[in-house]
Amino acid sequence: MWLYLAALMGLWYLLRWYRERQVVSHLQDKYVFITGCDSGFGNLLARRLDLRGLRVLAACLTEKGAEQLRSKTSDRLETVILDVTKTESVAAAAQWVKERVGDRGLWGLVNNAGISVPTAPNEWLTKQDFVNILEVNLLGVIEVTLSMLSLVRKARGRVVNVSSVMGRVSLFGGGYCISKYGVEAFSDSLRRELSYFGVKVAIIEPGYFKTAVTNSDTLSLGLKRMWDKASSEVKHVYGENFLASYLTGVKSFSEESTGDLSLVTDCMEHALTACHPRTRYSPGWDAKLFYLSLSYLPTCLVDVIIGWGSVKPAKAL
Numbered sequence: 001m002w003l004y005l006a007a008l009m010g011l012w013y014l015l016r017w018y019r020e021r022q023v024v025s026h027l028q029d030k031y032v033f034i035t036g037c038d039s040g041f042g043n044l045l046a047r048r049l050d051l052r053g054l055r056v057l058a059a060c061l062t063e064k065g066a067e068q069l070r071s072k073t074s075d076r077l078e079t080v081i082l083d084v085t086k087t088e089s090v091a092a093a094a095q096w097v098k099e100r101v102g103d104r105g106l107w108g109l110v111n112n113a114g115i116s117v118p119t120a121p122n123e124w125l126t127k128q129d130f131v132n133i134l135e136v137n138l139l140g141v142i143e144v145t146l147s148m149l150s151l152v153r154k155a156r157g158r159v160v161n162v163s164s165v166m167g168r169v170s171l172f173g174g175g176y177c178i179s180k181y182g183v184e185a186f187s188d189s190l191r192r193e194l195s196y197f198g199v200k201v202a203i204i205e206p207g208y209f210k211t212a213v214t215n216s217d218t219l220s221l222g223l224k225r226m227w228d229k230a231s232s233e234v235k236h237v238y239g240e241n242f243l244a245s246y247l248t249g250v251k252s253f254s255e256e257s258t259g260d261l262s263l264v265t266d267c268m269e270h271a272l273t274a275c276h277p278r279t280r281y282s283p284g285w286d287a288k289l290f291y292l293s294l295s296y297l298p299t300c301l302v303d304v305i306i307g308w309g310s311v312k313p314a315k316a317l
Contacts, residue, residue: 019275019276020270020274020276020277020278021274022274022275022276023273023274023275024273024274024275027052027053027054027273028053028054028055029055029104030054030055030104030107030108030155030157031054031055031056031057031097031100031101031104031105031106031107031108031155032049032054032055032056032057032106032107032108032109032110032272033057033058033059033097033106033108033109033110033148034046034049034056034057034058034059034108034110034112035059035082035084035110035111035112035113035140035144036059036060036061036112036113036114037058037059037060037065037066037069037079037112038060038061038062038064038065038066038068038069039065039211039212040112040211040212040213040261041112041162041206041209041211041261041264041265041268042058042110042112042113043065043069044261044262044265045110045112045265045268045269046058046069046073046077047069047072047073048262048265048269049269049272050073050074050076050077052269052273053076054076054107054108054272055076055077055100056073056076056077056078057077057078057079057080057096057097057100058077058078058079058080059079059080059081059082059093059113060079060080060081060082061081061082061083061113062081063081066079066080066081078100080093080096080097082113082144084113084135084136084140084141084143084144085135085136085139085140087143090140090143090144090147091147093144093147094144094147094148094151097148097151098151101151101155103154104154104155105151105152105153105154105155105156105157106148106151106152106154106155106157107152107155107157107158107272108152108157108158108159108160108272109144109145109148109152109157109158109159109160110160110162110268110272111140111141111144111145111159111160111161111162111183112162112268113136113140114136114137114162114179114213115132115133115136115137115213116133116176116213116214116218116219117133117218117219117221117222118132118133118174118175118222118223118225118226119172119173119174119176119219119222119223120172120173120174120222120223120226120227121172121173121238122173122174123173123230123234124173124226124227124229124230124234125173125174125226129174129175129226130174130175130178131175132175133174133175133176133178133179134175134178134179134182136179137175137176137179137180137182137183138178138179138182138183138186141161141183141186142186145159145161145186145190149194152194152199153194153197153199156197156198156199157199157200158199158200158201158202158271158272158277159187159190159194159199159200159201159202160201160202160203160204160268160271160272161183161186161187161201161202161203161204162183162204162206162268163180163183163184163187163203163204163205164176164177164180164205164206165205165206165207165208165282165284165286165287165291165292166180167180167181167183167184167205168184168205168291168292168294168295169291169294169295169302169306171306183203184203187201187203191279200271200277201279202271202277202278202279202280202281203279203280203281204264204267204268204271204280204281204283205280205281205282205283205287206263206264206282206283206284206287207258207282207283207284207285207286207287207288207290207291208253208256208257208258208284208286209257209258209259209260209261209263209264209283209284210254210257210258210259210261211261214253214254214257215254216250216251216253216254216255219250219254220247220250220251223243223246223247223250224243224247227243236314236315237313237314237315238313238314238315239313239314239315241314242311242312242313242314245311246311249311258284258285258286263283263284264283264284266283267281267283268281
């Protein structure tokens with residue numbers, strides 16, 4: 001019996017391997033729009049797709065980022081300045097894309113832009129601190145997607161949304177984890193709705209990688225700023241040692257993050273170019289071996305595991 005089961009599993013994996021190796025034809029005629037191309041995943045993906053001959057439309061937050069990207073790519077790649085938190089900027093970018101793709105439509109939309117600051121214990125934050133992250137990581141994704149959907153539907157193309165393992169397990173306070181849970185939910189509903197039009201939606205759930213989002217200096221500076229703004233009661237309850245330990249943990253997470261960003265962009269590239277893309281991709285061994293497994297455990301057990309390694313407030317009972 002076990003032999004038959006093993007053979008069946010082997011056959012299933014072989015079939016999946018074969019299906020996932022099939023590549024979409026005429027890639028050189030397809031347009032892909034990517035947000036957050038100043039650095040990190042978006043920048044690397046734009047350069048890799050450009051090398052494969054796709055027509056890349058790269059959105060950058062700054063002109064400096066756009067110039068640096070153009071200097072490393074072919075003349076096919078075009079850039080546009082985009083602030084995903086501003087409706088007028090999103091509308092202008094959508095019109096810019098429409099003028100370029102014409103009747104072909106937009107084959108790929110990659111919602112990659114994101115931030116992680118401010119991140120701190122929830123009690124240290126204000127409503128606006130949550131809003132600042134949600135506007136980029138969640139509402140920005142939603143607005144950009146809605147503005148481009150008709151173009152993607154016309155091409156029967158792909159939407160690729162960058163979530164995180166923090167969209168599976170919430171390890172810290174602030175808007176980041178909330179935003180990634182929201183991206184998961186939005187992507188799931190979008191995938192089901194757009195399947196009727198031949199559009200595929202994929203979610204990328206990376207572990208920890210060395211990007212601007214996980215930069216320890218940026219995270220530490222944001223944490224200290226939130227501590228300075230916190231009330232005297234909060235400072236008394238948590239204590240200076242909590243802050244110091246939290247900062248040490250942030251630095252440790254950053255140093256242990258994976259430096260090979262291609263593990264993530266390989267997944268993005270596959271989601272855009274494979275005939276049969278996956279629904280979810282989890283690049284990084286920490287994502288595959290720890291966070292995904294953790295997300296399936298009973299909540300009480302997850303709380304114990306996370307709490308065991310967490311920093312404790314000075315006045316904790």
